[in-house]
Amino acid sequence: MSHEMATHETPIGAPDTRPATASPPPVLITGASGFLGSALVRAFRREGHPVKALVRATSPRTTVDLDERDIFVGDLRDAASLERIFDGIGILVHAAADYRLWARDPSELYQANVDGTRAILSAARAAKVGRIVYTSSVATLVPGTAATPSDEDATQNVQAVVGHYKRSKTMAEHVASDMARDGLPVVIVNPSTPIGPRDIKPTPTGRIIVQAATGGIPAFVDTGLNLAHVDDVAQGHVLAARHGRIGERYILGGHNVPLAEMLAEIARQTGRRAPSVRLPVGAIVPVAAVAEAMARVTGRTPFVSFDALRMARRPMFYTDAKARERLHYRARPWQDGITDALAWFERMGMLR
16 A cells, blocks of 8 residues: 555645644655655655655666665566555655757657656556656746746647647646646646756757867857756655645746856856857857757767757846745755756766
8 A cells, every 4th residue: 555645635736734744654656766756755764754766667876876676677668667666655746857958859759758657647646646646847838038037827828839848747746737637646846947967968069168168169059048046946855745735836946047158157167268258149150950860870860950959049038036935945046056066977987
């Protein structure tokens, strides 16, 4: 039987009124071998939760801070592999996702992000898990500006979303929201752009940091990101499990940073000269065309893609005011995330 955290269904939008328990309930984390997932393992363990992880057979586990007996090997697309993993689990944190801005076969993104979300949430419902935190993304929201950063009300129409990754995450969030309306105890969090240590693949943003630190970005476009230390985003998941309202979403962000400022900070910390050439997005279109053509042949992710350029046409700025007010979430200075990311990439030999 599962370790249930509630003996009744909590209506959507209701606050968490569960009594405090002597020992924190066990947590299952999907995607624990990934950048955010490995931080989630550490965050929940710091709070005293027993933690188990679901990883794919092909996923590296070098950053997963767990014993092998606490790691389940399975696939979100294989319902049979999910049946045995919820025994004793009180909280599910579904953070697994296919985070690629380009894929030779875009259907893989929908299978992992949409079908996988539906499968794991359905399995959690069958096991009567008492609390679920679904990791969405600010990709599901209309991006804002420095003057008017977007909040949780900036809902984006699926058909208007740029790129298969963002569209798949938007569709997956709709799955989670629909199931919350049907009584599943789901809280949704929308991380912005995590940076920091253990970015093993690395993520698209991690690749920017590596390229900038090694002199691979001589120019930039006029855009911007909301940067947050990955460990703060992970702690935000802990707070969402504790304080979040069923069916509501919370942006777990940090600071809105122009790309030029981010590159200048990387240059400052690595002793390089910051790029000073500002290019219009249109000037990089031929580069993206060549990069994607090569990627279709080699299967390797292009450094720049058409979808990435379309996203870069406007800054992706957001506010985490709701999470700060309702969850008591806090984000450290974004420069600390750059420092920790560079230190980790250096240790991994990725800056040579």
